[in-house]
Structure formats: structure tokens, C-alpha cells
Amino acid sequence: SQTIHQWPATLVQPVGSPLSLECTVEGTSNPNLYWYRQAAGRGLQLLFYSVGIGQISSEVPQNLSASRPQDRQFILSSKKLLLSDSGFYLCAWGLGVYNSPLHFGNGTRLTVT
Amino acid sequence: AQKVTQAQTEISVVEKEDVTLDCVYETRDTTYYLFWYKQPPSGELVFLIRRNSFDEQNEISGRYSWNFQKSTSSFNFTITASQVVDSAVYFCALSEAMAAGNKLTFGGGTRVLVKP
Numbered sequence: 001s002q003t004i005h006q007w008p009a010t011l012v013q014p015v016g017s018p019l020s021l022e023c024t025v026e027g028t029s030n031p032n033l034y035w036y037r038q039a040a041g042r043g044l045q046l047l048f049y050s051v052g053i054g055q056i057s058s059e060v061p062q063n064l065s066a067s068r069p070q071d072r073q074f075i076l077s078s079k080k081l082l083l084s085d086s087g088f089y090l091c092a093w094g095l096g097v098y099n100s101p102l103h104f105g106n107g108t109r110l111t112v113t
Numbered sequence: 114a115q116k117v118t119q120a121q122t123e124i125s126v127v128e129k130e131d132v133t134l135d136c137v138y139e140t141r142d143t144t145y146y147l148f149w150y151k152q153p154p155s156g157e158l159v160f161l162i163r164r165n166s167f168d169e170q171n172e173i174s175g176r177y178s179w180n181f182q183k184s185t186s187s188f189n190f191t192i193t194a195s196q197v198v199d200s201a202v203y204f205c206a207l208s209e210a211m212a213a214g215n216k217l218t219f220g221g222g223t224r225v226l227v228k229p
Contacts, residue, residue, distance in 0.1 A: 032215055042222075043219050043222050044222075046216055049214040057213065088156060090157075090158065098144070098145070098210045099146045099208070101148055101160040101163055103160065104157055105157070106156060107157060
């Protein structure tokens with residue numbers, strides 16, 4: 001069966017520091033991968049998605065970037081965090097067809113101080 | 114552009130009452146899927162149900178049922194005989210066949226609080 005791992009679970013970082021969140025998927029090949037962000041009390045906003053190694057699509061211009069160095073690895077990064085980057089970050093994978101649900105990791109709660 | 118609206122931000126019920134969550138969507142695509150997800154306090158999103166745009170037959174699965182009406186672009190979700198464990202945030206989501214990346218567009222979520 002497929003599993004998705006996301007770490008760390010919580011993170012407190014000062015403004016201006018770098019960020020690296022990692023997500024890996026097991027049990028499937030060539031998945032679509034996604035990064036969503038959920039601000040406190042708000043809905044989910046798609047940040048990036050990837051349909052293959054090295055292929056990154058950005059949905060919202062911002063202070064963040066994403067990379068997919070391996071088929072089942074998806075990384076969310078920032079060179080300098082802003083206060084507004086605080087939130088709950090969720091990684092997800094899908095089969096790449098519109099009728100397939102996305103499957104989410106447990107999320108990373110990021111607090112920028 | 115696609116859009117999903119959940120007008121109810123929070124619903125509070127007493128255990129064993131039924132809860133109906135509203136979802137209204139906008140899309141230009143004729144082929145799409147609709148989903149409901151549950152987010153318990155622990156934070157992870159759990160996939161519950163899905164429905165395709167060509168099938169308006171309403172269904173029941175255990176204590177969950179859904180009412181899909183294409184004419185009003187609504188995809189409502191009902192929890193029958195609610196339990197305390199149903200307390201969570203529920204999200205409605207849309208996936209369009211023509212959208213790049215097969216991404217999901219989510220509504221703002223409805224927080225359900227089931228009191229014992």
C-alpha cells in the first residue's frame with residue numbers, strides 16, 4: 001500500500017531564516033505531488049504541484065520554492081522566511097487522473113517568529 | 114476559473130443529530146469530480162467520498178450520504194446520527210478533467226462540533 005511521509009511535524013523558525021520541508025511517498029511510481037498551505041482557520045491553498053522529476057508548477061507567487069529531485073521526493077524551501085509564511089503545510093500525492101483523490105501527509109505546522 | 118464555496122463556517126450539534134454540510138461549486142468544465150475530506154484535530158486530511166459530474170444519483174455509505182445536484186451546482190454532505198468522533202473540519206473539493214496537474218480546489222471548510 002502507498003504511504004506518504006512528511007517531516008518535521010512542527011517547526012518554529014525566526015524571520016529571515018531558511019526553510020526546508022520534505023515529503024516522500026512509498027508504494028507508487030511517478031505520482032503527482034502537491035504542496036498545500038492552510039492558514040489558521042482558513043481553507044487549503046495550493047502552492048506547488050509536480051507531475052514528474054524536475055517539473056514544478058507554481059500556483060501562487062510567493063517567498064517559497066519547491067523541488068522534486070527524485071520521483072517520490074518533494075521539497076518545499078525558502079531562503080528567508082516571512083511572518084506570513086506561518087501556517088500548516090500539507091504534502092499530497094495523486095495518481096495523475098482527475099477522478100483520483102489526493103492523499104495527504106500529516107502536515108507540518110510552521111510558526112515564524 | 115474553478116471555485117468551491119462552503120458558506121457554513123461552523124456547525125454545532127448534539128450527539129445523534131443529523132448534520133448537513135453545504136457545498137456550491139463553479140466550473141466551466143463539463144467533466145469533473147467532487148470530493149469531501151475530513152480534517153480531525155490531529156490535522157491530516159482524510160478522503161471520504163467522491164462523485165463524478167455525470168452521476169447525480171445520491172448515495173448512502175454508512176452514516177454518510179451526499180446529495181449532488183448539477184442544476185444548482187451543489188454537492189451537500191450529510192452525517193446521520195452524529196457522534197463526538199465526527200467533530201472535525203470538513204472540506205469540499207473540485208477536480209476538473211481539463212485542469213493541469215489534476216489538482217484539487219478546496220472550499221474554505223466547515224467546522225463541525227458534536228457535543229455529547
